[in-house]
Every structure is written in C-alpha cells, then in structure tokens.
Amino acid sequence: MTSASPATGNASACGFAPCFPVRDLWAALAHYERLGFEGMTYTQGMTWAWARLGTAELHLFVKDDHDPATTAAAADLQVSDVDELHRVLRETGAGGTSDPYDTPYGREFVHVDPDNNLIRFVAPASARSQAAAT
Numbered sequence: 001m002t003s004a005s006p007a008t009g010n011a012s013a014c015g016f017a018p019c020f021p022v023r024d025l026w027a028a029l030a031h032y033e034r035l036g037f038e039g040m041t042y043t044q045g046m047t048w049a050w051a052r053l054g055t056a057e058l059h060l061f062v063k064d065d066h067d068p069a070t071t072a073a074a075a076d077l078q079v080s081d082v083d084e085l086h087r088v089l090r091e092t093g094a095g096g097t098s099d100p101y102d103t104p105y106g107r108e109f110v111h112v113d114p115d116n117n118l119i120r121f122v123a124p125a126s127a128r129s130q131a132a133a134t
Helices: 025-034 082-091 125-133
Strands: 019-022 048-053 056-062 074-078 101-103 106-112 118-124
Touching: 019 025, 025 048, 025 056, 082 106, 082 118, 106 125
Parallel strands: 019 056, 074 118
Antiparallel strands: 048 056, 101 106, 106 118
C-alpha cells in the first residue's frame, strides 16, 4: 500500500481520531487520564475534548441523549506490546479491561469505558513476531 493515491494526490493521512459519545465530559476525561491518556484541560460547559495516548487521539463529545446500551462507539488502537499496556492499565484500578487473548491476526484486549465505548488494544501478529525476535 502506498501513501499517495490518485484520489488524494500527494496528500497523505497524518492522524485519525475516533469520536466517543459521553454523558459527562469531565468524568470521561478523568477516566481516560486515570488510564494514562493526556487529557485536554477541562473548562465548565465544554461539550468536546480530546484525550491522547502517545500519537493516538480520541475525541470525546457530550451527547445529551447518549444511551450507553444503544449509542456507544468502538475503535481499535494498535500498540507495540499488549501485555505491558494491559499490566499498566490494570494497575490503575479503573476496571472495564479484559484479559489479553490471542487472535489469528495478533494479540489484544479490550477496555470498555463508563459510557460503554470500547477500545480494542491490538498488537498485530507481525509486531509480536518482531518483539519475540529481540
């Protein structure tokens, strides 16, 4: 796969930020900060914010009619070491994190936030092979 295509010319993507609906922006930012994300500074009345983990960015937005049972979102985040990140997230005591498991395409675990949004942390099989070789 190349970085340029006839549809985009020489322009290329430099980031991608999934958007998660939340009921309480302050609580959502606090949750992600507890997990180790850098959170945008909260100001009373905000309806949108970002949370960053390394180069990955997640956008959080207040959705007044958000029903966690029906309007949650999901995103995959590729990481270099699933087991280490899992250990770190578990140490926060935040809850909502599954145990790591193997799949045909790599190793992963999921985290579900208080608004029922899901992040799947994935180490592709190729990353696992490279890590095992070192």
